[in-house]
Amino acid sequence: MSEATANDFASLDAGQLAALRRRAILSCAIGNFFELFDFTIYGYFAVAITRAFYPSGSMYGTYAAFGAAFLMRPVGAIVLGAYGDRMGRRAALVITIGLMAGATGAVGLIPTYRAIGYWAPILLVLCRLLQGFSTGGEWGGAAAFLVEYAPPGKRGLTGSWQQFSTQIGAVTGSVSAALLASSLSEAAFYAWGWRIPFLCGFLLGPIGYYLRNKVAETPAFERAVETRTVEHAPLRVAMREYGTRMIQAFGLSIIGCIANFIFVVYLVSYAINTMHLPSSAAFSCAVASGLVVVVLTPFVGALTDRVGRRPLILACALLNLVFDYPLFLLAIRGNTFKSLLIALICNAVFQALYTGTIPSILAEMFPTRVRYTALSVSYGFAVVLFGGFAPLISTWLVDVTGNPFAPAFYVMTGGALSAIAIISMKEYRDAPLE
Template identity: 40%
Template sequence: MTAFEAEAERTAEINGQEVDDSAMHRAIAGAAIGNALEWFDFGVYGYFAVTLGQVFFPSHDPTTSLLSTFAVFAVAFLARPLGSLFFGPLGDKIGRSGVLVTTILMMSAATFAVGLLPSYEAIGIWSPIGLILLRLVQGFSTGGEYGSAATFIAEYAPDKQRGILTSWLEFGTLGGYALAAILAAVLAGSLSSEAMLEWGWRVPFLMAAPMGLFGLYLRLKLEDSPAFKQAQEAGEVAQAPLREMITEHWRSLLLCIGVVVVWNVAYYTVLKYMPSYLTTRLNTSELQSLLLSLGVLLGMMALLTFIGRLSDRIGRRPVLMVACLGLLFFSYPAFALMQGGTGMEFVGLAIIGFFVVLLSGTLPATLPAIFFTRVRNGGFTISYNLSTSLFGGTAPFMITYLISLSDSNYIPAYYLMGAAAIAIIPILLIRETAGLPLAGAKALHGSRRPTLYESD
């Protein structure tokens, strides 16, 4: 029996709803597989950033080509808030499962289509235009994917195990990244530069089709979460969730945005930007940088569920504070180690990765619990994607740009330190929710539990 099955078997009643083991297995697996596909695409784009720059933005200056690639990566994040505004409130009105089916269809189709795009050499400016349009579709669907998946799992998980069960969502995230890194390493190690530019880069994008079909199969079997069904039965489904969220729960939105800043800046710096940083700034080979990143990824995956369980036992806030203080005080030393070469790049990456996994194993249980059931899907989805678009998706571009201006290899460290300092404030303001019912779970019976601050 796996650790996942052992945890799932202990669930009997969630928010007053009986849930059998098979329903729990399907819920977490169905949500996690879509998240894996989402981040598989983002990982592929990051690991192949240098190659994609040559395919879609050829230039005599490698920095210009790389900046263009990361600019298109950031453009997709413009569509994420729009997707969250559409899918988030929709999930609060019709249910979480219907949104999850739609987003995985859009995401897998757009990712597959990227693999079919002709190069700039073949059709000129239409090539990068096509890439931008498909990235916007991906961004729009992603705007509803992560928030809905996290909400879905959080509402299925029993109160005392929400940390470890929601950590499986991030296991899917890192699994998608790891699969992308493995494919990138295999292709980089087995293909010539010419073959990689001609067709090799297309392979991982085309894999989105079978992955998407498998994820769709799982999601079509999902029942909606116990919390949402409970709200339906009591006639408590919000009719205007977006308006209610803005007028009554704006403090929860701000808290979520503030915490997500450090999570996404750290995530996109470590998992998206660092392979390019190792190659362009520290002169490691493309294959070596991929293997270093893959090693850190696998280590993070091994720790995720332990961190989730730890947050169930000692609380979310202590784990989050250690993560932020660690990034604040250890980012600079970690990047100093990376400059030493001879294997020290891995040590520096592992230090940063450890603090990132503290965030990743804890926040999927923390953030949905900020909001009441009536507006949880929309509130989390909108605040998460707004923060991600402003600070996370732009991180690789901004770091690359600032390095080009300053010629300093420590810009990523300063970026991480700034994000950690910002997030400490909302972490101090949120209330501890480990082991407690989700906010609004008792509202249906006449008593509202406060959200993550003292009064609401």
């Protein structure tokens, strides 16, 4: 991170700069894939984890541990975000992937409750906390990294590769769950089969670590170093100078977090536990839903470069507000593989409007000197308050009200809050990154 390094970018011809961008985007995307595969597989194996670590069989413990990881996301966002704004995006992203790989492998090795008693759920929660800390620094860093490497006029498309790769990681997690559930006996799946993806996540982590360690720092951050505009207290500066934008960023992030975790995690587990759909069928619906998001995300990202970020992410909020209750009715009253599949795919289309837009819109709202911290903290608090505990809150809402459709109203509330935040802000598509 020196003046010579910063000047090197200006000396590259168009072909060399394009090749540098491709390497940077690929390394970041592969790292995103590993990171989110490791983090999300917990949700897909929630039923198996409950049987292994919580003898009562209640999903409350599993979902509480799931949510506990999200409590650490704002902490990771603050600590790693500040590190990334001071020392560079690449340096922070190298740390996050190492932390995630270690914590994920440990989950796959923890003995069951029958073997070590209460130490089993305690160790599980500790691993989830470490995963959450890592992901809190990963999300914002990857978004900032990609948008800062984007060529002119393509920040939406380039930024969307962050969510494209993370969605592939999530889909791979659901594929692994579906394959293991269909190829193993039920006894083998719940005894040891669910541990395989966690161990694979640990083994794949070093690949992402190596690729990230080899990529150059972003030109935008190198310019900040060269011009001596790096902030030593980025969170304090961000809150003082861009507090309103952080509130708006928090608000617009809500709908994607809440809809994803309720439809893909809670509703799939509900289909297995309460609707008594076969595990392989329910996981297959999650795979199909994820594939829809993967395919549509880059197209939405490219579209935002033409029409702006606000119209598409506002459409996501309003569609969830209007259609989530009918989709819950369809999935639960239908009580079939087909009804669940249609509900998840419809919501996946709404979700793609979010995933194709969220990296670029958040990165463009803040200048380079506080970008990593500001967008990480804004998004991190949205995830912890409206995403990580969404399955637990949904389970509680159903128990308290006796209404299986109560979680739909929770998602609709998120849609309304996000719509208000989006309407209150301006369009940043053509704003300079500096």
